[in-house]
Amino acid sequence: MDHKVLSGLLNPIRMRILQTLLGQETVTTRVISEQLPDIPQASLYRHINKLVKDEVLEICEENKIRGTVEKVYRLKINPFQQIQEAVEQGGKEEHFQLFYTFAMSLLTDFQQYVNTEDYDMEKDRVGFRSYPFYLSDEECDAFLEDMKQALMKVARNEPNDQRTLRKFSFTMMPGKDE
Template sequence: MNKLETIMHPIRFRIVQMFLDGQSRTAKMLAKELKDIAQASLYRQLDALVKADVLLITEENQIRGTIEKVYTLNTPAVTMMNDDVKHLSKEEHMQHFLFFTTQLTADFQTYLANDEINFERDGVGYRQVALHLSDEEFLQYIQDLRKIFEKYMQFTPAPNRTKRIISTISMPKKEGKHNDE
């Protein structure tokens, strides 16, 4: 199974999302946050993620005759590069994109289920902008964006911090020729 197939499994995708804050977790901690996933399924999917090198076991603690494993995300393993996706057909790309947007929709639906939603207070928003950039300018934009993400991804969970999900999609907009060309 390739890296993309490993990550895009619905349960494994949700497990990986739990680690995007850079924190380590045990299966017990994950079970408390992912209550709708059966324990046997959770352990099976954790094992698959470890075997695929997506999650790393960083500690093993002896607890009442059992070993409790502490998992950490192997960030380079979940970073999709061109080599990871270039072999996919158009249909496979569309399936993976639809899965991504479905998960994004589910996250937004969970937010909307809260009793007191307040977009301004919670920093919730969605928008689409068009940037007119040369290939070089676009690469600089991506590098700048990565620097910003890296700066803020260093912050660890704390009582005064809210976990926020930031999702980005970028693609060129192919348009027909203009009349003045």
């Protein structure tokens, strides 16, 4: 997979746009905007155009509405399948590039957060920790399944006045005893 495309897929706003499309065959910018009201319209258009340019989305229809043209989009590729294929079929370089892009997106998100005027890590419930623990393969699989179930409970929450967009990211890899 092209590194530029992968980097675009790991962008938090583009990932949210793609998650909006996953449950639907086609969607308009208006529908995406309604489902992601916290993203400014100009920014939303810019991210959608980038996804079209990178051939992740395609325009499948154009409708004239009151003198303007409304574009209808659909997924051209399944981005999550593309990432999974890169994991399964890639070598050391592709795997490193995937992880590097993931880590850089975390750094970018954190930099944007700390550059806000009134950030407060405790109030905003920001945290990062590393928890080393010993698990058999079976215990690891059970742990990951429990995490998946917990994440699925909140993954489809709709935005509203009571909810803040929060990003939960994690890695798991073997460690060295020290």
